[in-house]
Amino acid sequence: MTHPLIPSILELATPLAEQLGLEVVEAVFQTSKSPPVLRVDIRNPTDDTSLDDCERMSRALEEQLDVTGLIPNAYVLEISSPGVSQSLTTDRDFSVFKGFSVLVKTSAPHGGKQQWQGRLQGRDEETVYLNQKGKTIKIPRNLVAQVLLDNPE
Template identity: 30%
Template sequence: MQKASAKLQEVVRGVVEPMGYELVGVEYLSGYQGGNLLRVYIDQEKGISVDDCAAVSHQLSGVLDVEDPLPGQYSLEVSSPGMDRPIFDAEQFERYIGRQVNVKLDPSVGGRRKYKGLLLGLEDNHILVEVDGEVYPLYLDQIQEARLVPEF
């Protein structure tokens, strides 16, 4: 997961939030399937429909054309976070304490990149994840991708 720049996130937030949606996160993937992809995750209490995604995409496209915060061509994708919701920042980690998470690090720590376990908490600049009875401190700046494990 490549988080978008702070400037790009603010441009997107300026469109999404006034429309009544929560901005979950923004990714910019260069070289994605031969091109560039701007992926925007939105949510709201009653859930997200295809019409919600289309409305945000339409508004956001116009603003991005005017603001032009990205070089070159890219595809825009507006999506709900889904059941395996991505986690982008400390505030979101705080919200999901007590839930199972999948975390991928870059670079690996002690030869390990992937952790699946219980999110125990957030301290300073790291999260605590319990995997098989052992607690691992994972630094926020080393997290490449983090997602909730769906509960059924």
């Protein structure tokens, strides 16, 4: 269950991240810890997310949280990067990981199978394209449930 402060924290963090050239991926408030931990995952859309990116975001967000008093009691702020997601979802993901080995899971059987493995060739509005031993496999996007990096490094 999402903590009730998360929407307000995201409302505060998202424009700050954008000013720093970053994106907020997720925020989690772990109130079971003492003091509670606010973890905000960020990513740099143009480069690998660096420790410097995390530090800049941490300083900016901490200052704003202090000014607004959004979290009234003591807490620990953690800014981190989620790293490479195993699941490909955005057009950018499909472009960046073109040629990588992927596993495509379908919601219903396609060609008698619900799992396809191959090298990602890309996708368009209608289809996800895989290369399997030199042969192009076309999987309708409306059947694709998930595309995962196979053995991400």
